[in-house]
Amino acid sequence: MYAVIFGKNPRLSEGEFHAFTRRFNLKVSVIEGSRDWLIFDSSSGIWRYFHWLGGSLKLVRIVGEGEEAVRDLEYSRLFTVSLYGRNGWKLWRKFGSEIKRHFKEEGPSKFFKPAKTYAMPAELILKGFPDVKDFVFLFREDGSFLVGETIKVTNPFELKKLDVERPVQKPILSIPPRLARIMVNLTEIRNGSFLDPFCGIGTVVQEFVLQGLKASGSDREEDQIRAAKKNLAWLRKEFKLKNSAHLEACDARKLKRCFRQRFDAIVTEPYLGKPLKRHPSRGEAIKLINDLDRFYYPVFESFADVLRRNGKVVFVFPAYKLSGGGIYRKERKWLGKLGFEVLGRYTDYEERHKLVRDIHVLRYRG
Ligand SMILES: C[S@@+](CC[C@H](N)C(=O)[O-])C[C@H]1O[C@@H](n2cnc3c(N)ncnc32)[C@H](O)[C@@H]1O
Secondary structure: OEEEEEOOOHHHHHHHHHHHHHHOOOOEEEEEEOOOEEEEEEOOOHHHHHHHOOOEEEEEEEEEEOHHHHHHOOOOOEEEEEEEOOOOHHHHHHHHHHHHHHHOOOOOOEEOOOOOOOOOHHHHHHHOOOOOEEEEEEEOOOOOEEEEEEEEEOOHHHHHHHHHOOOOOOOOOOOOHHHHHHHHHHOOOOOOEEEEOOOOOOHHHHHHHHOOOEEEEEEOOHHHHHHHHHHHHHHHHHOOOOOOEEEEEOOHHHHHHHOOOOEEEEEEOOOOOOOOOOOOOHHHHHHHHHHHHHHHHHHHHHHHHHEEEEEEEEEEEEEEEOOOOOEEOOOOHHHHHOOEEEEEEEEEOOOOOOEEEEEEEEEEOO
16 A cells, blocks of 8 residues: 655646556556545556656555554664644654654664654655655544655656756746646656647756657747757756757747647647736736637647647646636637547646646547
8 A cells, every 4th residue: 555645736746646647557546535645555566657756745655554553664773754634743753752662672763853744855865765764644634544654755856957957047937847747747648749839948848858758849939949959958968868859940820830740749838928017807817818818729729730639738828816816717618619628627836926827638639
C-alpha cells in the first residue's frame, strides 16, 4: 500500500496523478483519499516513474495503522516526522520521541525539525534523503491515522535548474517547469509527437525533450525562437540528451503552413493578454476574455488542421480573480462546435496573481 502526497494545488495534483497512472500504464487501485493525499495499492513499479510527476511531493510506503505501526518502522540514525491532516509541534514531538524510543534497541537516533510539521522534499534532500528517513503520519478526519515511510520525493532542485540556470529567462511570462510537467502528464500520451505553438523561450518544449518525446515548438516571434534554440542547446548539453526539437517561427493561427505532419498532442500556454494592473470587475473580466476568445477561435481552428483524430490539447485559458472577490471562468461552447471535447478543467494561481490559469484538457474528435 502506498500514499502520494499532493503539492500546493491538490486538485490539480490529483488530476495529474490519475492521468499519469494511465499515461504510464500503471495499475493503481485507490483505497482512500483526503484533500492532500491518496492511498492506493499498486503492483506496478510506480517508484520508477514517480520523478515524472510535477504536482506531487512524496511517495510513501504505508507500514501500518495507529501507534503500533511505529514498531514496524526501519531504523535510521537521523530521521524526521511529517504530519498530514494534523499540525501542532506537541504531536510532532510525541511521535518523534516514540520512534526514537523504539529505535533505542538498534542504536542511537536523532530527529530533526523541519520548517513546518511536515518536511518538504528540498529539506529532505539537503539533509541526506534517502539515508535520512522521513516517517509520515496521515490523519483521517476521525483522528485515526496511517503510518508510513517516504520512499521517493520529486526533485525541486532539478525543476529549479530548468528554470533559473538556462541562458534565456523570462521570469514573469514563462510557465513554471513544474506546470509544464503536469500539463504533459495531463495529455495521458506516453509516446508521440508533441507541439507547443506558443513556445516562447521554450519551457514546455524543454519538458518534451527531457521526456524523449518527438518535440516541436513554434512562436510568431523570431527572437523567441532564437531564445528557445539557445535554451534547448543548454538543456541537451546539461542533461546529456541526444534527442532535440524542431523549432520554427509560425503564427499559431496558420499552423498548417508550417507543419505538414499531424501531432498526437498540443500542450501550450498561449498569449494571455496584457499584464493587469488591478483586479478587474466582472464586466471587465467578461470583456477581456471575450476579446481573447476572438483570438483563440482561429487558433483552435488551426489546431484542428495539425492534430490527429483523438489527439489531445492541454491549453491554458485565462480566468480572473475579480475585484469584488471570486473568480470569473468562462464556458466555451465554441470548442465543441470546432470538434473539441473538454475532458477536464483545473484552475491554478498564485495568491498574488490577478490572472488565473484555467487549464483545459481537450480531445479533438476530428
Ligand atoms: C505566454 S507566452 C508563452 C510562454 C512560454 N510558455 C514560455 O515558457 O516561454 C506567449 C507567447 O505567444 C507568442 N505569440 C503571441 N501571438 C502569437 C501568435 N499569433 N502565434 C504564435 N505565437 C504567438 C508570443 O510571442 C509569446 O512568446
